């Protein structure tokens with residue numbers, strides 16, 4: 001039987017008994033192990049954030065060109081956007097429209113050819129590589145389509161590694177790793193290695209790893225693209241739990257129209273420009 005998937009939006013506004021089929025959402029229970037067809041999701045409700053939340057990132061008139069074959073390829077052509085506290089913001093657009101290029105700029109992995117990127121009142125587009133690396137390690141978390149886990153390390157060790165990289169004192173590791181893995185519903189899979197887990201579980205480890213050092217901003221490039229709709233739903237529920245409980249902002253790219261429905265804000269990119277948002 002075909003199953004309709006619904007997203008929970010705004011956990012506080014959403015009573016638990018509305019969970020589809022009487023099941024709890026994946027992010028709420030460490031016991032929601034395995035990706036059973038019955039697990040997950042709640043019906044949509046009010047937006048999780050308010051317009052009054054503070055902006056944490058401003059993108060002003062950003063352009064990015066790359067030299068290709070002796071010419072300049074203009075990939076981003078004047079982007080303006082903002083991300084606010086506790087928002088789930090999505091970038092949509094066809095392949096090649098420039099979404100990943102923009103995400104790389106927001107995360108300080110690359111520099112714009114023109115324009116400004118202000119992260120928490122700091123002009124990171126003027127900063128050196130080293131300074132941007134420091135801010136990335138401490139204040140930004142990255143999630144990729146292909147999970148990007150260390151294959152020989154357990155879920156626990158993968159998350160711990162991110163705390164080590166961010167310079168979090170060792171005395172805090174145990175409690176934080178446990179908390180993050182439980183938050184993503186992997187309380188009973190903490191010591192499994194990536195190859196012993198499903199794609200959805202691996203992506204949830206990657207999420208735990210990305211949030212462990214308490215960044216204020218999570219950037220996710222097509223985080224559900226390699227997952228089926230049910231596992232994708234679990235990941236989105238985890239994202240919404242993170243926004244509520246960890247007070248983080250998430251900016252993600254996606255092609256999936258059903259996922260776009262849970263965004264607080266959607267920017268649509270066509271050929272290096274936003275046509276909405």
Ligand SMILES: Nc1ncnc2c1ncn2[C@@H]1O[C@H](COP(=O)(O)OP(=O)(O)OP(=O)(O)O)[C@@H](O)[C@H]1O
Pocket residue numbers: 066067068073075093094095096097098099100101102
């Ligand atoms: N370092 C680079 N050098 C040259 N061209 C680049 C570079 N990075 C990106 N591009 C080009 O910029 C364009 C946009 O790429 P980008 O990866 O941002 O698109 P996208 O919207 O994320 O696509 P997808 O959905 O397929 O990931 C593409 O034409 C790509 O080839």
